[in-house]
Amino acid sequence: MKKDGKSMISKAMGHVSFVIRKCLFFILSMGPVPAHIAFIMDGNRRYAKRRGLQQDSTDPNSGHQVGFKSLISNLQYCYEMGVKYMTVYAFSIDNFRRDPHEVQALMELMKVKIDELLTEGGLLKKFDVRINFWGNLELLTDPVRVAAKKAMDMTVHNKGPVLSVCVAYTSTNEIMHAIEALVREKREKVQIRVCDLERNLFTAGCVEPDIIIRTSGETRLSNFLLWQSNFTHLQNPNPLWPEFSLRHFVWAVLKYQKVHGYLKKLNGETDKNK
């Protein structure tokens, strides 16, 4: 009886928070809604260290487990608000320099979470999401690479929002691969142009990000979407990634709406001058 009562209360609370979110998003949609938001999910390990008293601090994935929950929540907020594209920086090529034990644990966690996303009740099915994995996938372990390719194949025809996960990715590596691809395909001396390079980037076909949010207050982009972020509003809120909640998300969109006019005007002027 008590369990039924508790589940009814939590269900009711879920409905209440859903309605509050919807109301908030309706209000926000009176202004410009970003089409593409990118996240640098920084702060998982620091979060785990700070909570080290309550959690098993020898488990390298404890922070990342909580970080994954935050990813799902923010995915949901994006899609409920009508953001078409969401990109997350999950694993950089530089992260391979971490302790091998931690890297192996992260690879295993990635595989588990990719499979979880594809389940019947998972977020990808719920919102009809198409998933992309951007990066040098050959650097990943075989199980993760196979799971990533399977996820992309299964969702390639989905018509809903697009989630792009950057794994084994850096911007400079992406540019280098684009140049390699162009040199490979060009057999006669034709001038390579900027648009040719953009056609060969991982992000080809995707709109440029309107906002890049790096949590934990850090101010650098760490080799993430450097080419695509010419007119992107860069934000660095102080909360760590597992602490990044609905109110931080709403605040980020409000700050973007303040500068949207300026950035769009600049973008239009640069296109005219090309």
Add this chain to the structure above:
Amino acid sequence: MKNDHHRKERDATLFHAISAYQRTTIANELACIFSRYFYSVNGSYKILISPSKMIEASVIASPILGILYYLLHAIVCLAHIWSYLIYQIQCLIISSGLLPKYQNLKLDRLQHLAVVIDSEEAKNKSKVHQLLLWLSDVGVKYVILYDIEGVMKKSNKAFQKSTATQSDTKCLDFDLNVPSIFDVFGMTVEVISYTDGKEAVAKAANYLFSKFSTNQEGTLDGLEPKFTEPDISSALKAVGHDGPEPDLLLVYGPARCHLGFPAWRMRYTEIVHMGRLSSMKFSAIVKVFYDFSKKHQNYGK
């Protein structure tokens, strides 16, 4: 009881059919959600909202949503005013010299500084000149000045004339499509624009293509090009677009945005928004440099 259940199911089906039809307007969806919510919690469903009622709801709801939207933005403005006041107080305290930690800045880690300026604001040459003086006073040795339209590149010659009486300068003749480098106030200043970003990478790609084609002449076809990131850096140098990676990048403009600064050169650059150039402060620069000196980077580890 069975009839009640069937009636509820029928009403819910009819309701959802109409809800889907009316989903094009925001306020109608709001009405749908509230109605669905009441149905699921109360377990009974008495009112079926007709399309005409929904249209009436949208006429009332849209102005309310608009008011709430502007109210939210008023809160954002108030928060910005508050942060701005705190920032001004901090700058006042720093410029008063009361805090010794801001007096002796350690700039060992700051080898190269970049400054991105909104092109409209970059037309204010006296402000740019003042900024360079302040950076020189603090002890910066290498500055990369960037604006997207190349306003500073174009006005470089006029700027050099204005500084020639104050110090010895030497300048190189410059093409608008390559960086312009000169020495002033004891610093090396590199002036770049949008053409030194993506277009430079395209030039480097063409250079690598011609080099690859030359190397493959007379050999078996089918050899795959394999480049490394140092190869790209060398190619950028060969086409005249190399340059150091700045450790810190200051943005002067209405928004925190790098405005097309060369992607190849800001992998791990700390990016700080300084506000508009017209309201720049020396103490703000000191504060940023102090905060930078306390930064620690893992570089992915």
